[in-house]
Amino acid sequence: MECQECNENVATLHFAKVINGEKTEIHVCEKCAKEKGYVNNEEEAYSLHDLLSGLFNFDSASYPNQAAMDTYRKEQLKCEKCGMTYQDFTRIGKFGCASCYDTFSKHLNPIFRRVHSGNTKHDGKVPKRTSSALYQKKKVDQLKEKLKAHIEKEEFEEAAMVRDKIKAIEKSHNQEGEGE
Amino acid sequence: MGLEQFIQEAISPWMKDEGPDSDIVMSSRIRLARNLEKIPFPLVAEEEKLKEVIDEVEKDFNEQSFEQYQDFELIKMESLKALEKRILVEKHLISPHLADKTKQGAVLISNSEQVSIMVNEEDHFRVQLYLPGFQLEKALEEAFKIDDWLEEKIDFAFDEEQGYLTTCPTNVGTGMRASVMMHLPALAITRKINRMIPAINQLGLVVRGLYGEGSEAIGNIFQISNQVTLGRSEDDIIDDLKSVVHKLIEQERYARELLLQESEIELENRIFRSYGVLRYSRLIESKETAQCLSDVQLGIDLGMIKDISKSILNELMVLTQPAFLQQYAKKTLHPQERDVFRASLIRERLKLED
Ligand SMILES: [Zn+2]
Numbered sequence: 001m002e003c004q005e006c007n008e009n010v011a012t013l014h015f016a017k018v019i020n021g022e023k024t025e026i027h028v029c030e031k032c033a034k035e036k037g038y039v040n041n042e043e044e045a046y047s048l049h050d051l052l053s054g055l056f057n058f059d060s061a062s063y064p065n066q067a068a069m070d071t072y073r074k075e076q077l078k079c080e081k082c083g084m085t086y087q088d089f090t091r092i093g094k095f096g097c098a099s100c101y102d103t104f105s106k107h108l109n110p111i112f113r114r115v116h117s118g119n120t121k122h123d124g125k126v127p128k129r130t131s132s133a134l135y136q137k138k139k140v141d142q143l144k145e146k147l148k149a150h151i152e153k154e155e156f157e158e159a160a161m162v163r164d165k166i167k168a169i170e171k172s173h174n175q176e177g178e179g180e
Numbered sequence: 181m182g183l184e185q186f187i188q189e190a191i192s193p194w195m196k197d198e199g200p201d202s203d204i205v206m207s208s209r210i211r212l213a214r215n216l217e218k219i220p221f222p223l224v225a226e227e228e229k230l231k232e233v234i235d236e237v238e239k240d241f242n243e244q245s246f247e248q249y250q251d252f253e254l255i256k257m258e259s260l261k262a263l264e265k266r267i268l269v270e271k272h273l274i275s276p277h278l279a280d281k282t283k284q285g286a287v288l289i290s291n292s293e294q295v296s297i298m299v300n301e302e303d304h305f306r307v308q309l310y311l312p313g314f315q316l317e318k319a320l321e322e323a324f325k326i327d328d329w330l331e332e333k334i335d336f337a338f339d340e341e342q343g344y345l346t347t348c349p350t351n352v353g354t355g356m357r358a359s360v361m362m363h364l365p366a367l368a369i370t371r372k373i374n375r376m377i378p379a380i381n382q383l384g385l386v387v388r389g390l391y392g393e394g395s396e397a398i399g400n401i402f403q404i405s406n407q408v409t410l411g412r413s414e415d416d417i418i419d420d421l422k423s424v425v426h427k428l429i430e431q432e433r434y435a436r437e438l439l440l441q442e443s444e445i446e447l448e449n450r451i452f453r454s455y456g457v458l459r460y461s462r463l464i465e466s467k468e469t470a471q472c473l474s475d476v477q478l479g480i481d482l483g484m485i486k487d488i489s490k491s492i493l494n495e496l497m498v499l500t501q502p503a504f505l506q507q508y509a510k511k512t513l514h515p516q517e518r519d520v521f522r523a524s525l526i527r528e529r530l531k532l533e534d
């Protein structure tokens with residue numbers, strides 16, 4: 001397939017972009033992808049190797065196109081609440097707010113595993129309030145909103161994760177209810 | 181102000197109590213990192229937002245008491261002079277980061293100085309609780325109570341998967357750093373500690389020299405703390421730490437016995453020379469001070485030096501730091517002036533024991 005920008009090189013990057021709710025397929029060569037801003041220049045794209053570099057695994061390095069695409073996707077991630085991008089996060093190694101954890105969730109487990117001896121799931125103290133019925137309801141409502149948003153954007157993988165979370169909360173809540 | 185009164189005010193009240201195994205474990209500390217859900221973390225939040233955090237703390241917790249922790253006082257960094265901030269740092273009540281690098285930084289301190297809650301440090305809240313000697317479980321129990329007390333008024337950022345959400349990925353989960361400060365002179369003199377550190381690291385625990393740069397331990401004081409905060413419960417983390425500390429205590433006691441058996445006169449010589457230096461020098465640097473204090477403390481623990489209060493190391497390690505010296509002198513001191521002043525403060529302090 002030819003690159004749709006220069007019509008010369010072979011298109012090596014293929015991805016979908018949603019513009020005004022319309023899904024458009026994009027096929028470009030690596031050169032154009034950089035020039036036209038589909039992905040950032042090499043230096044920026046691999047800025048992951050900066051401060052926290054040891055934490056980020058480029059296991060897909062043997063598939064450069066795939067890696068570039070993943071990088072591109074990751075870098076588009078931006079926390080709506082605090083404005084931090086995934087790129088900022090990898091550069092400074094710190095989160096900007098609680099919502100960053102959700103926004104970057106798909107990419108965090110490898111980092112957590114490295115830092116915390118292979119662990120990714122919390123074990124230990126839970127805020128007392130978290131177990132209250134009111135808190136649970138609030139949390140489930142928030143998650144349902146999120147689920148809707150993911151489905152609308154056709155982000156089914158994320159949607160499934162959120163749905164599992166809702167199920168888990170409802171299940172634990174029901175169990176508590178039965179005990180009463 | 182007389183020296184006795186100065187010391188009285190300079191040393192945190194909780195440090196004056198003797199805890200379990202306090203000949204080796206100087207103190208136990210639990211630190212919990214917590215954040216608000218609704219406001220970005222201090223690193224990126226606008227100053228106005230951070231001011232809201234302070235205002236809420238002021239409204240809900242300033243001048244409050246909770247169980248044995250009385251009269252919490254909120255101290256804003258902007259209201260302190262540089263020297264006053266350094267003193268809080270030297271007492272370990274705040275971090276250098278809070279003192280120098282934060283917008284809208286503050287600390288809430290109980291009157292016993294056993295609990296200090298830093299506000300708008302790297303995280304919105306950093307709860308620290310200290311106990312003398314080796315009392316990690318008790319410290320955790322108390323820190324949890326303080327955490328629950330805060331939680332009555334504050335919604336902390338928490339996720340079922342990742343636990344307490346923190347600014348740095350290295351703190352996420354429990355947000356807990358448990359640590360003990362240990363005086364390990366015999367393991368240091370015999371260099372056994374160097375062989376033990378890698379093994380301790382393998383258990384996910386970190387050993388660092390408390391006052392030195394990197395792993396160098398000035399005054400043979402080491403801090404042992406947990407690295408992992410995610411996927412292990414606070415109790416499990418404390419259990420690991422406890423078992424390592426027990427081992428270190430056992431090894432330190434054994435090394436002391438061995439030193440006594442094999443080279444008592446050399447050890448005695450070293451201890452009394454150091455005692456002489458502290459008693460009579462007219463100029464002394466902080467590093468030499470720490471080394472001599474460590475020797476004298478060992479002498480006290482081994483019964484070679486009698487009639488000197490057991491808390492001398494704890495006390496003078498704090499008092500001979502630059503900010504305290506300058507507060508006592510009531511003026512800014514150049515490094516050499518500090519060494520003169522330090523020597524004189526130590527001499528006067530030891531005279532109080534006569
Ligand atoms: Zn092209």
Ligand SMILES: [Zn+2]
Binds near residue numbers: 079080081082084099
């Ligand atoms: Zn964010």
